[in-house]
Amino acid sequence: MIKAIVKDNAYNDSVTLMLISREVQKLDGVEDVLVGMGTELNLDLVKMMDMFVPELEDVTPNDLFIAARFDESKVSMDDLLAAFNDEMNKKKESGSGDYQPPTLDSALNHLQGANMVVLSIPGEYAAAEAENALRAGLNVMMFSDNVKIEDELRLKKMAVEKGLLMMGPDCGTAIINGVPLCFANVVRRGKIGLVGASGTGTQEITVVAHQLGEGFSQVIGTGGRDLSETIGGLMMIQGIEALMADPETEVIVLVSKPPAASVEKKIYELVKKSEKPVVIDFIGGDAESIKEAGAYPCLSLEDAARKAVALARGEEAVDFDGFDASEADLDQMVEQAVAKLKPEQKYLRGLYTGGTLTDEAIKYLGENHAIYSNIPLTPDRDIKHLENKQGHICLDLGEDQFTRGRPHPMIDPQTRTDFFDSHVDETxxxxxxxxxxxxxxxxxxxxxxxxxxxxxxKRVGDNDFIVVASVTGTDQDPQDLNESIKTLENAGAIVMPSNAQAVRLVDRIMKAAAL
Structure with missing residues (x-):
């Protein structure tokens, strides 16, 4: 049985609805369910799931719908609706009870003196709200994605003209005046300022610097398209100029995938004018070009953090491509790991939630091993070319192809859980x-x-595998860094101090085991 219910003008954010979908699907007899707003994307998903019914013909983006395929001998649509209402009530009860203004104007009336707005609304509405905010003299952080690139360009030009920040679209990480926004860690205040077009890359740098005892003045996000030819690095440049002028910032860090050539040139010209040291990790970018700009190139995200910390302390910034552990301890780790493998165990399974962390892993491991991925180094290493999963795999599970109709795996681990089930086996x-x-x-x-x-x-029986992990977090994060490490170690994982060190250890094990 396939049925749908539509609730007119009942907006809820997409992440909440995706999480509710997951809970409703747990009902006995429910085969498939999608709870969402009537956006084009969600309606396409319903059609792909073969659950589009006449009730959905006239649904609008302002309408909420529940579409489901179920065994009516076990469960009814009324049961699904009751489960939906229960979950919605739980969400409301778990809220803070604070006033939640329905419009930007009411928010400004409620919090007078505010100078920043964070937008997390459907992409088709986000540009208009961002424009309203900029016209009101507010800095903007836009978590929303699916915003037209021409709208992004227009908004960023407006922000630059007004001397404001327009972080995003699809900006997931920032720390402004010590306040973590969206996906961000709790790190101490300090002398380092960062501008990043990379969410988990920014997080990794900030937590490593925090663990080394330093902190951040400001952490400014740009959104992933900022350094494209079309956008021209407008917000990266705006951020650099802001940090150059900021008396609390003594060292500047830039992190991104390599910019478009014309954008890279503009950034280097600006960096040359900086009286403050600049550390640049354009992941996989040209180190010599960075040096020519008078900046410090990096070998990894961890290396970027270590160099920034050294410069903040007036010390020499040297390359770090090693380990915290001693060579003797590393040799023992590798020897013990390889000893547990059986002949049929041949393959790596990199299951990442952070895109930049995945990228860092693939770039390093890809130098010595054939790594297949959904974000491959070369087209021939695309995961679609790998037959029967017989090869090394490293996946960014937060990419759109894996998150259509479901939350990002950093929000909800189910996507990675599913890949553990489908991609981890006796090999x-x-x-x-x-x-x-x-x-x-x-x-x-x-x-x-x-x-x-x-x-x-339990599934693979006697074929125990090697598990290597890193934790991007601090002792002040709500999840508790030390408890997280302990949980992983109790589960048999080798927990390394950074993603870079985890990847290097995996490389050593693969070489030692001739994988």
């Missing part, structure tokens, strides 16, 4: 994972990984 030798803590992330990502490992071990 798996090594599992490489990231665990990202902080605001916005799932309440216990380490626990979710531990549960997946326990299930996988």
């Amino acid at each position: 798996t030798a090594i599992i490489l994972v990231d665990v990202v803590l902080g605001y916005g992330s799932y309440s216990d990502p380490a626990g979710a990984v531990a549960e997946s490992l326990e299930k996988a071990r």
Whole structure:
């Protein structure tokens, strides 16, 4: 049986509705369910799931719908609706009870003196609200995606003219005046300022610097398209200029995938004018060009953090491509890991939630191993070319192809849980994972990984695999860094101090085991 219910003009945010979909699907007899707003994307998903029914013909983006396929001998649509209402009530009860203004104007009336707005609304409405905010003299952080690139360009030009920040679209991480926004970790204030077009890359740098005892003046996000030819790096440049002028910032860090050539040139010209040292991690970018601009190139996200910390302390910024552990301890780790493998265990399974962390892993491991991915180094290493999963895999599970109709795996671990079930088997030798803590992330990502490992071990029997993990987090994050590490170690994982060190260890194990 396939049925749908439509609730007119009943807006709720997409993440909440996706999480509710997951809970409703747990009802006995429910085969498939999608709870969402009547956007074009969601209606396409319903059609792909073969659940489009006449009731959905006239649905609008302002309408909420529940579409389901179920066994009517076990469950009814009334049961699904009751479960939906129960989950909605739980969400309301778990809220803070604070006033939630329905419009920007009412928000400004409620919080007079505010100078920043964070937007997380459907992309088709986000540009108009951002424009209203900029016209009102507000800085903007736009978490929303699916915003037209011409709207992004127009909004960023307006922000530059007004001397404001327009972070986004699809900006997931910022820390402004010490306040973490969206996906961000709790780090101390300090002398380092950062501008990033990379969410988990920014998080990794901030937490490593925090763990080394330094902190951040400001962490400014740009959104992933900012350094494209079309946008021209408008917000990266705006952010650099702001940090150059900021008396609390003594060191500047830039992190992004390599910019478009014309944008890169503009950034380097600006960096040359900086009286403050600048550390640049354009992941996979040209180190010599960075040096020519008078800046410090980086070998990894961790290396960027270490160099920024050294410069903040007036010390020499040297390359770090090693380990915190001693060579003797590393040799023992590798020897013990390889000893547990059986002949049929041949393959790496990198199951990442952070895109930049995935990218860092692939770029390093890809130098010595054939790594297949959904974000491959070269087209021939695209995951679609790998037959029967017989090869090394490293996936960014937060990419759109895996998150259509479901929350990002940093919010809800189910996507990674599903890939543990489908991609870890008797041929798996090594599992490489990231665990990202902080605001916005799932309440216990380490626990979710531990549960997946326990299930996988039961499934593969005697073929125990090697698990290498890193935790992007601090001692002040709500998930508790130390407890997260302990949970992973109790689940049999080797927990390394950074993603870069985890990847290097995996490389050593793969070479030692001739994988």
